[in-house]
Amino acid sequence: MINVGILGAAGYTGGELIRLLLNHPEVNIVFANSESNAGNPVSDVHEGLLGDTDMVFSADTPFDQVDVVFFCFGHGKSEAYLKEHTIPEQVKIIDLAQDFRIAAPTHDFIYGLPEIHHELITKAQHVANPGCFATCIQLGLLPLAKAGLLYHDISVNAITGSTGAGQKPGATTHFSWRNNNMSVYKVFNHQHLHEICQSINELTPADGVKVINPLLPNDAKDDGYTIDFIPYRGDFTRGIFCTEVVRFDGEEGSPTNPTASQLADLYKTFYQDAVFTHYVDKAIDLKQVVNTNKALVHIDKFGNKAVITCMIDNLLKGAVGQAVQNMNIMFGIPEQTGLQLKASAF
Numbered sequence: 001m002i003n004v005g006i007l008g009a010a011g012y013t014g015g016e017l018i019r020l021l022l023n024h025p026e027v028n029i030v031f032a033n034s035e036s037n038a039g040n041p042v043s044d045v046h047e048g049l050l051g052d053t054d055m056v057f058s059a060d061t062p063f064d065q066v067d068v069v070f071f072c073f074g075h076g077k078s079e080a081y082l083k084e085h086t087i088p089e090q091v092k093i094i095d096l097a098q099d100f101r102i103a104a105p106t107h108d109f110i111y112g113l114p115e116i117h118h119e120l121i122t123k124a125q126h127v128a129n130p131g132c133f134a135t136c137i138q139l140g141l142l143p144l145a146k147a148g149l150l151y152h153d154i155s156v157n158a159i160t161g162s163t164g165a166g167q168k169p170g171a172t173t174h175f176s177w178r179n180n181n182m183s184v185y186k187v188f189n190h191q192h193l194h195e196i197c198q199s200i201n202e203l204t205p206a207d208g209v210k211v212i213n214p215l216l217p218n219d220a221k222d223d224g225y226t227i228d229f230i231p232y233r234g235d236f237t238r239g240i241f242c243t244e245v246v247r248f249d250g251e252e253g254s255p256t257n258p259t260a261s262q263l264a265d266l267y268k269t270f271y272q273d274a275v276f277t278h279y280v281d282k283a284i285d286l287k288q289v290v291n292t293n294k295a296l297v298h299i300d301k302f303g304n305k306a307v308i309t310c311m312i313d314n315l316l317k318g319a320v321g322q323a324v325q326n327m328n329i330m331f332g333i334p335e336q337t338g339l340q341l342k343a344s345a346f
Contacts (some may be wrong), residue, residue: 152249
């Protein structure tokens with residue numbers, strides 16, 4: 001059995017993680033820590049778990065009793081926590097915040113996108129779980145990046161459910177504001193652009209065109225392309241629906257302008273070994289992924305342009321589902337263990 005500890009267990013991601021791990025055949029939850037809810041039943045906060053567990057939130061963090069700990073903190077808190085607390089070296093860490101997603105000599109966290117880093121994750125002691133928007137956007141673009149087919153500015157529009165804003169109420173999360181409503185935010189300035197650019201440049205061939213990170217002033221040069229990302233707040237609870245527009249050069253069927261069938265084959269080959277990411281030959285919709293760890297991808301060709309559609313559940317493949325997937329890989333058990341969740345058409 002894998003003995004698990006959870007920090008920040010009272011939020012949306014903490015609740016979803018507990019729900020998954022309670023049904024994971026290889027996991028024993030040792031503690032679910034929450035300073036503000038210590039001593040209270042988990043099902044008092046995560047009411048969907050009523051009847052499923054009598055676990056209570058813990059004030060203690062017995063790291064010597066666990067094999068892996070999940071950080072379900074808000075962004076910025078993971079790095080601070082590690083500076084103030086000692087976690088035994090043998091305990092693996094999976095961080096769901098953005099603190100360690102960007103490679104740096106100051107940490108050893110592996111960026112946990114299994115579709116490109118599976119082998120690195122198998123050997124990792126510390127994994128930084130990708131962001132929800134970042135996961136969805138990357139899965140739509142990475143096959144083109146690896147093929148060296150990204151060289152013009154890319155337009156990305158993605159709409160997320162209200163759970164993406166976290167459990168703490170805010171002006172744009174209340175039902176009366178969110179219901180029957182849409183809005184944009186962080187236009188061209190979303191923090192997930194950092195990790196998206198990192199992965200795309202990692203896969204781009206040495207002689208390919210690199211993406212410029214618009215959030216880094218030093219990258220503001222004219223020898224690359226940008227990703228123009230507009231995020232939307234949707235009036236649904238969970239899921240991310242993303243469309244991406246790319247432009248090719250040359251005659252159709254040439255190396256720089258593949259045909260529709262060539263593009264489909266490119267995506268099918270890229271994801272042929274992916275357990276949860278699937279290329280689909282027809283138009284896809286959000287209900288096909290909600291409440292699952294799946295990512296679905298589809299591409300259409302219009303002249304010298306292509307439109308990629310990609311979608312995930314922001315709390316699962318975009319957060320804790322992918323975190324459990326990474327845990328499975330780290331401990332050498334089948335990737336899909338505990339994650340065989342089925343979508344509903346209704």
